[in-house]
Amino acid sequence: MKKITSVCPYCGAGCKLKLVVEKNKIVRAEAAEGVTNQNQLCLKGYYGWDFLNDTRLLTPRLTQPMIRYQKGGKLEPVSWDEAIRYTAERLSDIKAKYGPRAIMTTGSSRGTGNETNYVMQKFARGVLNTNNVDCCARVCHGPSVAGLQQTLGNGAMSNSISDIENSKCLLIFGYNCADSHPIVARRVIKAKQNGTRVIVCDPRKIETARIADRHLQINNGCNMALVNAFIYTLLEENLYNSDYVAQYTEGLDALRDTVSDYAPENVEDITGVTAKQIREAMRIYAAAPSATVMWGMGVTQFGQAVDVVKGLSTLALLTGNLGREHVGVGPVRGQNNVQGACDMGVIPNQFPGYQDVVDPQVREKFARAWGVDPALMDDQVGVRITEVPHLALEGKVKAYYIMGEDPLQTEADLGLVRKGFEALDFVVVQDIFMTKTAEAADVLLPATSWGEHGGVFTCADRGFQRFEKAIEPQGNVKRDWEIISLLATAMGYPMHYRDNQQIWDEMRELCPLFFGVTWEKMGDMGHVQWPCPTLDHPGTPWLYEGNRFDTPSGKGQLFAAKWRKPAEVPDADYPLVLCTVREVGHYSCRSMTGNCAALQTLADEPGFVQINPQDAERLGVTDRQLVWVSSRRGKVISRADVSERINQGAVYMTYQWWIGACNELTQDNLDPVSKTPETKYCAVKLEAI
Numbered sequence: 001m002k003k004i005t006s007v008c009p010y011c012g013a014g015c016k017l018k019l020v021v022e023k024n025k026i027v028r029a030e031a032a033e034g035v036t037n038q039n040q041l042c043l044k045g046y047y048g049w050d051f052l053n054d055t056r057l058l059t060p061r062l063t064q065p066m067i068r069y070q071k072g073g074k075l076e077p078v079s080w081d082e083a084i085r086y087t088a089e090r091l092s093d094i095k096a097k098y099g100p101r102a103i104m105t106t107g108s109s110r111g112t113g114n115e116t117n118y119v120m121q122k123f124a125r126g127v128l129n130t131n132n133v134d135c136c137a138r139v140c141h142g143p144s145v146a147g148l149q150q151t152l153g154n155g156a157m158s159n160s161i162s163d164i165e166n167s168k169c170l171l172i173f174g175y176n177c178a179d180s181h182p183i184v185a186r187r188v189i190k191a192k193q194n195g196t197r198v199i200v201c202d203p204r205k206i207e208t209a210r211i212a213d214r215h216l217q218i219n220n221g222c223n224m225a226l227v228n229a230f231i232y233t234l235l236e237e238n239l240y241n242s243d244y245v246a247q248y249t250e251g252l253d254a255l256r257d258t259v260s261d262y263a264p265e266n267v268e269d270i271t272g273v274t275a276k277q278i279r280e281a282m283r284i285y286a287a288a289p290s291a292t293v294m295w296g297m298g299v300t301q302f303g304q305a306v307d308v309v310k311g312l313s314t315l316a317l318l319t320g321n322l323g324r325e326h327v328g329v330g331p332v333r334g335q336n337n338v339q340g341a342c343d344m345g346v347i348p349n350q351f352p353g354y355q356d357v358v359d360p361q362v363r364e365k366f367a368r369a370w371g372v373d374p375a376l377m378d379d380q381v382g383v384r385i386t387e388v389p390h391l392a393l394e395g396k397v398k399a400y401y402i403m404g405e406d407p408l409q410t411e412a413d414l415g416l417v418r419k420g421f422e423a424l425d426f427v428v429v430q431d432i433f434m435t436k437t438a439e440a441a442d443v444l445l446p447a448t449s450w451g452e453h454g455g456v457f458t459c460a461d462r463g464f465q466r467f468e469k470a471i472e473p474q475g476n477v478k479r480d481w482e483i484i485s486l487l488a489t490a491m492g493y494p495m496h497y498r499d500n501q502q503i504w505d506e507m508r509e510l511c512p513l514f515f516g517v518t519w520e521k522m523g524d525m526g527h528v529q530w531p532c533p534t535l536d537h538p539g540t541p542w543l544y545e546g547n548r549f550d551t552p553s554g555k556g557q558l559f560a561a562k563w564r565k566p567a568e569v570p571d572a573d574y575p576l577v578l579c580t581v582r583e584v585g586h587y588s589c590r591s592m593t594g595n596c597a598a599l600q601t602l603a604d605e606p607g608f609v610q611i612n613p614q615d616a617e618r619l620g621v622t623d624r625q626l627v628w629v630s631s632r633r634g635k636v637i638s639r640a641d642v643s644e645r646i647n648q649g650a651v652y653m654t655y656q657w658w659i660g661a662c663n664e665l666t667q668d669n670l671d672p673v674s675k676t677p678e679t680k681y682c683a684v685k686l687e688a689i
């Protein structure tokens with residue numbers, strides 16, 4: 001029996017654990033002493049591994065390369081040589097015929113690790129010569145990255161998960177940490193026990209609302225109006241830190257002007273909460289000696305999400321809650337390595353280390369290091385994954401190489417996404433499971449899973465953590481970066497890496513932000529937070545020390561914007577608002593957690609639709625009754641979960657399930673900056689069956 005150190009693959013909390021292995025089978029997981037989790041795990045950490053042992057899975061593991069030679073034909077098992085030859089030939093043909101930008105690629109925010117994401121973006125940029133590389137950050141915290149880069153300079157949490165409990169006020173906005181990051185929720189409870197004031201802004205009575213000093217049970221779709229009213233209150237009641245604002249920020253006059261119509265009394269109808277509640281919340285926030293703003297996808301999955309992120313960081317700037325311990329802004333990233341995927345440049349506008357693709361000197365640096373002619377490097381920002389269906393239907397994207405993502409389950413408006421896939425000439429899926437997207441592939445490239453390889457993840461607080469291989473994989477599978485390297489080599493760009501560390505060192509040499517994060521330092525410290533620019537640098541637990549921001553002027557940028565209504569509001573035909581949410585026992589498209597016995601027992605039935613008792617009574621629906629939920633885009637079956645925790649006029653569904661898949665209903669109104677879809681708001685109707 002041996003114990004292997006790993007990092008949980010199920011959320012950005014980055015909990016350390018030990019996988020106990022006997023005869024190449026995992027027998028249990030034990031909590032380990034990680035910086036973020038302090039010897040604790042949630043259910044997914046304890047029980048989220050047994051898909052690695054069991055071959056009798058609900059969703060089959062991919063164990064053999066396969067090719068569908070003809071559209072509409074069957075997937076046939078082939079050798080690795082044939083799979084690589086065929087894929088390289090098809091991608092080369094499409095590149096030659098339609099140009100590099102006709103090919104889209106994805107990295108993965110899941111168990112594959114940072115080194116693979118680095119190699120994938122190198123393949124896209126250096127071999128295919130396109131910036132068309134993206135990841136699921138686009139559909140979750142893309143607005144956090146874009147918004148924070150504009151106001152503060154870095155698109156990440158400014159503080160540390162371990163420091164949350166030391167803050168004297170937590171403003172938790174659109175973030176259900178009890179379901180999304182249970183270990184972070186424990187820190188919130190610990191903070192509360194230590195006397196921290198807790199303010200929750202959320203349309204549902206979520207778990208954290210039960211312990212909150214103030215719960216603003218807001219209407220769905222009001223975020224910008226509420227943030228503007230918060231800013232208005234800070235300015236009008238002189239609650240802001242005028243010395244800090246004068247010294248370290250820019251844009252106060254424009255800010256005053258923008259929020260001048262947003263007195264709390266003016267937005268009661270939009271927000272659904274009273275002016276008194278809004279004013280009291282800001283008085284508590286501003287009076288705290290240290291305060292932290294945390295948010296989740298209740299902020300980012302809206303068509304005006306980037307504006308709201310900038311507004312939330314403005315609250316911190318106005319009150320001087322940045323640049324020191326126990327304060328800050330925290331977009332808590334959802335998937336375990338979504339921060340890392342962005343760090344490694346699987347985003348269409350930046351190379352690894354957040355270096356802009358439109359900067360000729362940056363392009364030249366990467367091209368020279370990779371042995372690529374700089375003239376071949378794409379000089380334009382690439383395509384985002386949410387734009388692919390539209391561009392495929394327009395004939396502009398012809399091929400899609402998808403690694404560890406399941407857009408046919410997790411993206412908004414699945415009917416549109418399916419049409420986009422049907423218009424593509426060539427789809428390659430590299431994954432561990434036969435997901436919905438894998439079923440639509442022309443080529444399947446089976447990869448090793450978390451547990452079967454090692455690497456580095458970045459948790460939500462910018463901390464790099466190494467994880468180790470626990471067991472030998474079953475089946476004819478390869479590591480993700482090996483597969484990409486074989487493809488690159490077959491396409492005429494020899495790519496040969498010895499191991500993960502060699503890839504990591506190549507990445508470090510090109511990224512000043514990460515240069516000091518050596519393999520050994522991660523081994524010694526266990527958790528190294530960027531920026532870490534030199535070999536003797538210990539990492540950075542909180543950003544902006546001395547209140548020097550990484551913006552062009554070095555000052556924090558104050559920001560507000562006029563509130564915009566969501567794109568599709570309820571009407572007589574579709575009178576309810578649908579909002580998508582998470583459930584604690586399952587993760588993302590559920591391919592991993594849905595194949596773990598204990599988690600499957602916890603939630604083993606396709607989805608639910610949460611509805612308020614008054615709405616349920618009006619519709620003649622009782623608790624646990626089967627119902628149809630429909631929007632202008634689709635209709636799904638679900639089961640009613642009648643709950644007092646829900647506002648009247650809104651219903652809530654999780655997106656993990658194939659039956660009752662709520663993304664059949666959602667719509668893809670995109671934020672104009674981040675191109676993130678408004679999956680938190682569309683109009684639906686509900687009918688009893």
Ligand code: SF4
Nearest residue numbers: 008010011015042045
């Ligand atoms: Fe895993 Fe997140 Fe649970 Fe920690 S909180 S054990 S990282 S799912």
